[in-house]
Amino acid sequence: MASEIIGRIANRHVARCLSKIEQVHELPALCAEAVRQEMHYCAEDVVEAINKYGECEDDDTRGNR
Numbered sequence: 001m002a003s004e005i006i007g008r009i010a011n012r013h014v015a016r017c018l019s020k021i022e023q024v025h026e027l028p029a030l031c032a033e034a035v036r037q038e039m040h041y042c043a044e045d046v047v048e049a050i051n052k053y054g055e056c057e058d059d060d061t062r063g064n065r
Contacts (some may be wrong), residue, residue, distance in 0.1 A: 010043035
């Protein structure tokens with residue numbers, strides 16, 4: 001379930017990033033695909049970290065990172 005949600009989030013952000021880039025500069029297909037792949041690798045890493053570590057007990061919830 002978490003992997004599906006994170007995958008959808010990754011897809012959304014890929015689309016937003018590529019749309020903004022393409023407003024300024026036409027991006028070659030190879031570059032766009034590289035961005036997509038890297039975002040999905042990032043999403044997989046997030047899912048893995050959540051499964052391995054769960055939520056951090058000492059997580060700072062004040063928004064200061």
